[in-house]
Amino acid sequence: MSNETRHHIPITEDDSAGADGTESGGAATAAAAAEQGENSETQLAAVQAELEKFKDRALRAQADFENFRKRTAREKEEAVRYANMDLLERLIPILDNFELGLNAARTSSEGSAILAGMEMVGRQLSDFLRSNGVEPIAAEGEKFDPNVHDAVAQEVSADVPEGHVIRQHRRGFKLKDRLIRPAAVVVSKGPEEK
Numbered sequence: 001m002s003n004e005t006r007h008h009i010p011i012t013e014d015d016s017a018g019a020d021g022t023e024s025g026g027a028a029t030a031a032a033a034a035e036q037g038e039n040s041e042t043q044l045a046a047v048q049a050e051l052e053k054f055k056d057r058a059l060r061a062q063a064d065f066e067n068f069r070k071r072t073a074r075e076k077e078e079a080v081r082y083a084n085m086d087l088l089e090r091l092i093p094i095l096d097n098f099e100l101g102l103n104a105a106r107t108s109s110e111g112s113a114i115l116a117g118m119e120m121v122g123r124q125l126s127d128f129l130r131s132n133g134v135e136p137i138a139a140e141g142e143k144f145d146p147n148v149h150d151a152v153a154q155e156v157s158a159d160v161p162e163g164h165v166i167r168q169h170r171r172g173f174k175l176k177d178r179l180i181r182p183a184a185v186v187v188s189k190g191p192e193e194k
Contacts, residue, residue, distance in 0.1 A: 137172035139165045139183040150182040162190030
């Protein structure tokens with residue numbers, strides 16, 4: 001024999017039974033397989049839960065993107081639709097002043113060539129505004145509507161029913177369905193009480 005020391009490993013009862021393929025070795029293997037099966041089922045359940053979580057996130061992300069796309073399209077449509085609003089808002093006071101001048105010209109020099117020219121320019125301005133979607137707001141004789149009328153005064157009137165517009169001080173305008181400026185109006189209080 002050599003100088004090396006031999007180690008003796010004792011064989012236990014379970015090991016000896018397992019070595020020759022008896023039942024107790026099979027039971028250990030079956031227990032290990034059952035434990036591994038339970039671990040596999042637990043892992044499968046965890047993976048399925050994770051999959052459901054990611055599926056839910058994907059559906060939410062898709063819905064968020066669809067909402068974003070619709071909102072962007074709506075904002076783009078509004079931007080195109082109301083692109084000239086700033087220009088038109090600044091043009092309306094110029095039209096007001098022009099109409100004041102036109103009314104003054106009518107009272108002072110009826111039938112002159114200058115008046116005819118001013119009336120023509122007034123029609124062109126009105127046509128330009130209308131072609132860009134600007135419409136004047138109906139006021140005189142209409143029922144007062146705080147959404148489109150701005151009441152500057154109230155007066156007693158036997159001819160105009162209570163809550164209706166007697167006269168308009170300044171025209172109001174809308175761009176398509178959006179209010180640019182409310183009409184400044186005088187509203188009737190109805191007939192005078194005795």
